[in-house]
Amino acid sequence: MSSRIRTALVIGGGIAGPVAAIALQQAGIDATVYEAYSRSADGAGGSLSLAPNGLDALDVIGLGEVVRPMGIPMTGIVMQDWAGRRLAEFGNPPGVPPMQLVWRSELYRVLVDEAARRGIRTEHGKRLVGAEETADGVTAHFADGTRASADILIGADGIRSTVRTLIDPSAPGPDHTGLISFGAQVADCGVAPTRGAMNMSFGKHAFVGYQVFDDDSALWFVNLPHAEAMTAAEAQRTPPSEWLSLLHRQFADDRTPAQQLIGLTGPEDLMVLGSMEIMPLVPHWSRGRMVLVGDSAHAPSSSSGQGASLSIESAVELARCLRDLPYDQAFAAYERLRRPRAERIIKETTRKNSAKTAGPVGRVVFATLMRIFGKLSKPEKQAWMFHYRIHWDETVAPVAAPVPPASSGSSAPVGTAAEPKRPARLS
Secondary structure, three states, X not given: OOOOOOEEEEEOOOOHHHHHHHHHHHOOOEEEEEOOOOOOOOOOOOEEEEOHHHHHHHHHOOOHHHHHHHOEEEOEEEEEEOOOOEEEEEEOOOOOOOEEEEEHHHHHHHHHHHHXXXXXXXXXXXXXXXXXXXXXXXXXXEOOOOEEEEOEEEEOOOOOOHHHHHHOOOOEOOEEEEEEEEEEEEOOOOOOOOOOEEEEEEOOOOEEEEEEOOOXXXXXXXXXXXXXXXXXXXXXXXXXXXXXXXXHHHOOOOOOOHHHHXXXXXXXXXXXXXXXXXXXXXXXXXXXXXXXXXXXXXXXXXXXXXXXXXXXXXXXXXXXXXXXXXXXXXXXXHHHHHHHHHHHHHHHHOOHHHHHOOOHHHHHHHHHHHHHHHHHOOHHHHXXXXXXXXXXXXXXXXXXXXXOOOOOOOOOOOOOOOOOEOOOOOO
């Protein structure tokens, strides 16, 4: 049995999936992407930020210059209260390029198109339901009755990962933050440009962020407190016009452009995104020939601005490890490289969401603390977050005690996806 990894199944065709497949191809490993949805995700999803470290990771696999043109520079974040009074302003540390604001659907389209251009196959309508492992490989079983086999299986299937439950049936599932999200693009908004900054306001009843560009267009998003979790599909059962009316009322007492931007949004343009979710710490990133990458292993709060970039970094680092080591040692080395960084970012950003769900008194307290923090904060202390570099040409060294394979030669039974538990939220 050769220890060289030659083939991989990548489960999930969002952001981490195509990046992982492209990075694996660069590492000499043939990967096929299997996506549960029967069609592509063009036009779906809101905006996200790509950090400089995420773009640097894309550069390693020749994607940086493909993605950069679609980005809109975000030079900083201006925090405001409900009356539009400035609480604090945060920018990247000196010498660090600005964040890039992109639409998820556009990023997805570019990544999928680039994977196809490089000869990587993506199969749609393939919902994973189980996996069978032997000493020589792993076979994925899909809901349509088909199967596929390769040397390893990579779970890039997001925050509700099926692969995570196959690796560990008791693995935690996503946790509702108490917020549901909406967003839209607006033309001819009539609001003064924000000069490259994203303005974020803790309104009396909801949190709003908006950025206005020089051409008088804008984008906005709202995090609305909502006790019950709602998937995007569940939230979309309510007509967009009703959501817009509700959102408009939430900002009636605020002195920010929120009402104006919402009022200019047509029902057909509203993106109803459902619950904001975070992942508790995932105890096991791999088992046997299966491993997690991206949000299935580490999903920080969206307030971090690092979710997509962390996923991209991990996908590239995993490919580098698999290029140099047998799969068991590669998975151990990959986790050693990635877990400390991912968990540090998760820890430093998770608390931000609690302020968005605070009551009136809590918001006043938070505004006071934000003013103090803004005066005392030193951007250079956050430089570590942006300065991560992947040294592709360096050989990955094995860890002292690699994680042992799950099987020792006999065929393992077909696993089935378990309903994930909902443990307590990270604090």
